[in-house]
Amino acid sequence: MAKDFIVAIELGSSKMTGIAGRKNPDGSITVLAVASEDSTSYIRKGVVYNIDKTAQGLSNIISKLKNTLQSDITQVYVGIGGQSIRSVKNVIIKDLPLDAIVSQDMVNELMDTNRNMTYPDYEIQDAITEEYKVDSQYQNDPVGIQAIRLEGNFLNILWRRSFYRSLNKSFDNAGIAIAETYLAPVVMGEYVLTEAEKRAGCVLVDLGAETTTVSVYYRDKLRNIAVIPLGNNNITKDLESLQMDEVEAEAMKLKYSSAYTEIQDIDPNMVWSIDGSRSVSSRKFIEVVEARMLEIIENVRNLIPSEYMDKLLGGIVLTGGGSNMRNIDKAFRKAINIEKVRIAKSVDLNINVKDSKPALANNGTMNTILSLLAKGDMNCAGNAFNDSLFDEEQLAATTQTAATAAQIAAEKAKAEEEERLRKEKEAEEEERKRKEKEAEEERLAAEKKEKSVMHRIFGSLKQFGRSLVEPEPGSND
Template sequence: MAELKDFIVAIELGSSKVTGIAGQKRPDGSISVLSLVREESSSFIRKGVVYNIDKTAQCLTSMIKKMEAQLQTRITQVFVGVGGQSIRSVKNTIVKDLPADTIITQDMVVELMDANWGMDYPDQKILDVAEQEYRVDTNLQMDPVGIRANRLEGNFLNILERTAFFQNLNRCFETANIKVADMYLAPLALANAVLTEVEKRSGCALVDIGADTTTVSVFWKNVLRHLAVIPLGSNNVTKDIASLQMEDSDAEKMKLKYASAYTDNNDIDPDMKYSIDAERQVETRRFIEIVEARVEEIIENVRYQIPAEYYDKLLGGIILTGGGSNMENIEQAFAKYTHIDKVRTAKFVTTTINSSNEQINAKNGMLNTVLGLLIKGDINCAGNFIDPNGNLFEEQEQLGQQPIVERRPRQLGDLETGTIRTAREEELAAEEARRKKEEEDRIRREEEERQAEEERKRKKENSLWNKTKKWLEGLASPEE
């Protein structure tokens, strides 16, 4: 392999698989995939959340080593997707009353945004904020700057995650000694990769059916309006099938071979049976009832997560993706239970991807999220070339000299929607805030001391002794 000098690396931590991918972006906007590694994760990640830090770190270390061997190049940093069951959205409103006929400035808008970021949610961390419309007096505006008003109201959609889960995710990469270039909100990276601008503008619901969770993202007028993670996924269908007295592995095979999200009653043969193995069978009707009951439950939960105010505005319909979207007749089932006729399945991302990998070329929706993270990555992750015939000791010496490209630490207002400030950026921001406070305290103390000194001088000049002294000095002075 020729020496690689630039590529992007993205990692998705899913409930069934941790996926690492490396790709090179081309001038025409396409991406050539250079490496893909997938590791089983069910023993340390549940419902998209890390619960065993050490095992996750070991998995990440193993994955990076395998990718470096394929690339013959050191990986200096990675892009990471953040998702999982604890992700949820909460609306928040910040109001600012203004003097009569005030012209709204960008500083006023930033003040509202800062106040929103400062909201305290017990045990929860604000990962990201999606700006909604601003209410200027009684009118809604996407951009209120330059408008005269007496009142400005900022409406925000705060994306939250349990603080402990976010800290666990960061500790995994710290333990594995892997630098995180950026963290992206996985559902938004996915949305940007599979949805069209028309769908996001006219209104749509993106439904990502994973192994343990189903993520619902609602868009309208190009703005994220709601985000929720349902703790149900395709694995729940497998477990229900396993209740027919079979192993989970057999249940998974039967799901992939026979399961249909919707079957017309007239098409069911009451005498037909599906084979579990050479000796056992299950009644077709019983199998269909079990599968459809769980699928209906998932769809009803999805329907419940679409806010009523947007339900009739989803002209773009429902877009399905993820491994669970491969079930036969899944679109018909969604149309039936949601009463939304326009349903499509996003099997692949809209960006052109060049690869010889069978898993990627299968275009079954299972890699859409990690591809979305790869597409969004914008910093070179390539380090030193690894010479397979090189000296091991020289290689070890070079490890500490990896060329790492870093962006400047960003303030909260600098982050685009879907980008999460990394742990390092938060540390730098906290340090900057501390320095700023110390500087403000120093200036305040100096001002207080200056004012105190002026007050002492004023009191001294106005004292009885000082006045008497000046009077006596005046008497002693010769008259003109």
């Protein structure tokens, strides 16, 4: 029975995964328990769309982990991703008095102003400071520099408010307290990419079941993150058009698919057996798989900002389940024209498993959950289970722990909901004032136009009247 451990949960589109592990003094991590649940019926493209089923899945994950650990769990770290997140660049500028020296308070003011930005339907989940511009020079730390203008360049990572509410509701219904919510692709970048790759510039591509996440790094900073609503499952669906059901298409994909095949290696007469009585043309199969993979890769290329395209000396790093497809690295080289492509099968950590169980896949599918485990730093262990069925004191303690955890989660959710409502109210008030201002400006413009028209009319009438009473030129009367 472990007395201290960290628990993390990843909400994936194909499966939900929970993991428990312990950090060791030498920097390694010992994995104590792993549990997973099929999530295809309640998580779509990384987003919760059925709260009740998600809550049940979470409860099942926690129950499995508890049984292995023989201990209660007080809180968990949660990794989010999928189609609910995107990034937006933001620049905040502050003009300074003559001969002013940049202080930490000035820098904090820029950061606070950025954090208070509002976006329709979205909230800022994380704000990354890319660099500061002091007058005309870029600096990582501007404090102490004399300047008349200070500019902060930020990358705001947003997530949909509706997803945030659904996520919290699912955990509340399951009675699970959230220690911290992390952006899964950002955390994975910390433990999958090398320092050299991030410094030189690279693209981390997580090829998932229903989404593909693209993260661009340059000079040690995340510069852009975006999610493509396409993944491995789309290839399976495409193969179903070749007269296969879903199970057959998935099996054929795993057995035969290749992201890239040289034309001279394709035998137009070769067929592959589906079930013994049916077969499919290998050429047609290859065309279907490669067409979808090319679409995904071209979308990845389009999401790399043009200013970094020729600076990515660290190359492309592929991970996730889709990175296991044959010739995936060759397909990316051909389509994006970047020679350096690495497939990250594991995280850059020393991972060991207690008593060699559970077995951890070394194919890129565990990279996110292991990164979340490494990121956590608070003990998630509750009271150890007692073998006695009649230990009322132990039962009461366990119940109290669960109740406290649920209460903390409820209070946190309430505070976050109040903050969300406050921001929405402020945004609505600003929108109302804006509309009132526009209406007032339109009214004044209309009045001005009306006065101008009347002025011209009166001017014309006055001129006409004058022409009636004044004698014509050359008249003697």
